[in-house]
Amino acid sequence: MTRRFALMIDPAAADADRSDFADTFTLVDAAAPALSVGELSAQRGDGVFESIGVVDGHAQEVIPHLERLAHSAQLCDLPLPNQAQWRQAIEQAAAHCEQGEYVIKLILSRGVEHGPTPTAWATAAPASDFSEVRERGIRVVTLDRGYDLDVAENAPWLLLGAKTLSYAVNMAALREAHRRGADDAIFLSRDGFVLEAPTASLILRLGDRFVTPAPNGGILHGTTQLSVYEYLAGRGSDAEYGTIPASDLSRADAAWLVSSVRLAAPITAVDGVELPVDHALTAELNRYLLSPRD
Numbered sequence: 480m481t482r483r484f485a486l487m488i489d490p491a492a493a494d495a496d497r498s499d500f501a502d503t504f505t506l507v508d509a510a511a512p513a514l515s516v517g518e519l520s521a522q523r524g525d526g527v528f529e530s531i532g533v534v535d536g537h538a539q540e541v542i543p544h545l546e547r548l549a550h551s552a553q554l555c556d557l558p559l560p561n562q563a564q565w566r567q568a569i570e571q572a573a574a575h576c577e578q579g580e581y582v583i584k585l586i587l588s589r590g591v592e593h594g595p596t597p598t599a600w601a602t603a604a605p606a607s608d609f610s611e612v613r614e615r616g617i618r619v620v621t622l623d624r625g626y627d628l629d630v631a632e633n634a635p636w637l638l639l640g641a642k643t644l645s646y647a648v649n650m651a652a653l654r655e656a657h658r659r660g661a662d663d664a665i666f667l668s669r670d671g672f673v674l675e676a677p678t679a680s681l682i683l684r685l686g687d688r689f690v691t692p693a694p695n696g697g698i699l700h701g702t703t704q705l706s707v708y709e710y711l712a713g714r715g716s717d718a719e720y721g722t723i724p725a726s727d728l729s730r731a732d733a734a735w736l737v738s739s740v741r742l743a744a745p746i747t748a749v750d751g752v753e754l755p756v757d758h759a760l761t762a763e764l765n766r767y768l769l770s771p772r773d
């Protein structure tokens with residue numbers, strides 16, 4: 480694919496009883512303007528999205544991504560996506576991806592101000608080359624997220640379990656990490672627990688036990704973390720969800736940030752303190768994550 484692919488989607492009702500959605504898709508020139516200036520995704524970041532990794536033409540973990548899109552839509556009071564329609568949009572986007580790694584984005588926005596329907600579209604584009612990062616690893620700093628672990632329960636309007644388009648805070652955290660000489664950040668709750676990274680989930684290995692923050696503390700439930708846990712369970716490893724104190728970071732025997740496109744990036748240092756890297760397991764995880772997964 481030399482050019483980006485973009486498909487506008489006329490969203491069907493979640494329960495629409497049809498099997499072919501071809502007439503709800505409009506292929507558009509990804510380099511040309513396609514959205515109205517009244518688009519609320521642009522004005523307010525009011526919408527939800529997914530980023531799906533594509534490897535050699537295979538879109539990874541489509542169902543978990545669509546389930547999370549539906550969960551995000553529900554939290555944001557957006558109409559629930561029609562799963563069959565979005566699956567077909569993903570198939571069309573994946574058909575434009577060649578050998579190598581690509582990323583498909585799904586966007587469901589509140590739509591145009593005072594408009595009748597949400598706006599929806601899908602894009603596909605070559606992914607950045609993360610092969611070196613997967614081997615070399617990343618240095619991270621911890622950053623205060625500014626709220627306690629129970630905030631999702633007490634303030635659901637903060638939409639913390641939703642993958643919303645409002646990523647300005649996440650991007651600001653990455654810039655702060657770069658200013659501090661690191662590659663990435665790990666958010667900590669005010670009360671001192673580990674949450675997630677601005678664009679990835681965290682998995683720690685403590686001895687032969689794996690642990691990741693439980694996805695009820697105001698974090699996204701990562702599809703990659705779920706997939707890695709399935710893999711670890713398959714090889715007989717003990718992989719759990721937990722409430723992880725920040726002090727566990729420095730005593731980890733290995734740690735990774737995992738996400739759909741970068742895959743498993745081993746953490747080499749937290750707040751300037753070196754962390755052991757499990758090179759063999761990192762390579763094994765990335766081999767698995769690069770294999771076709773459904």
Ligand code: PLP
Nearest residue numbers: 677678679680701702703738739
């Ligand atoms: N947490 C946040 C805040 C994210 O933005 C992402 C991905 O973008 C993840 C976790 C990891 O999710 P996934 O593995 O589904 O890509």
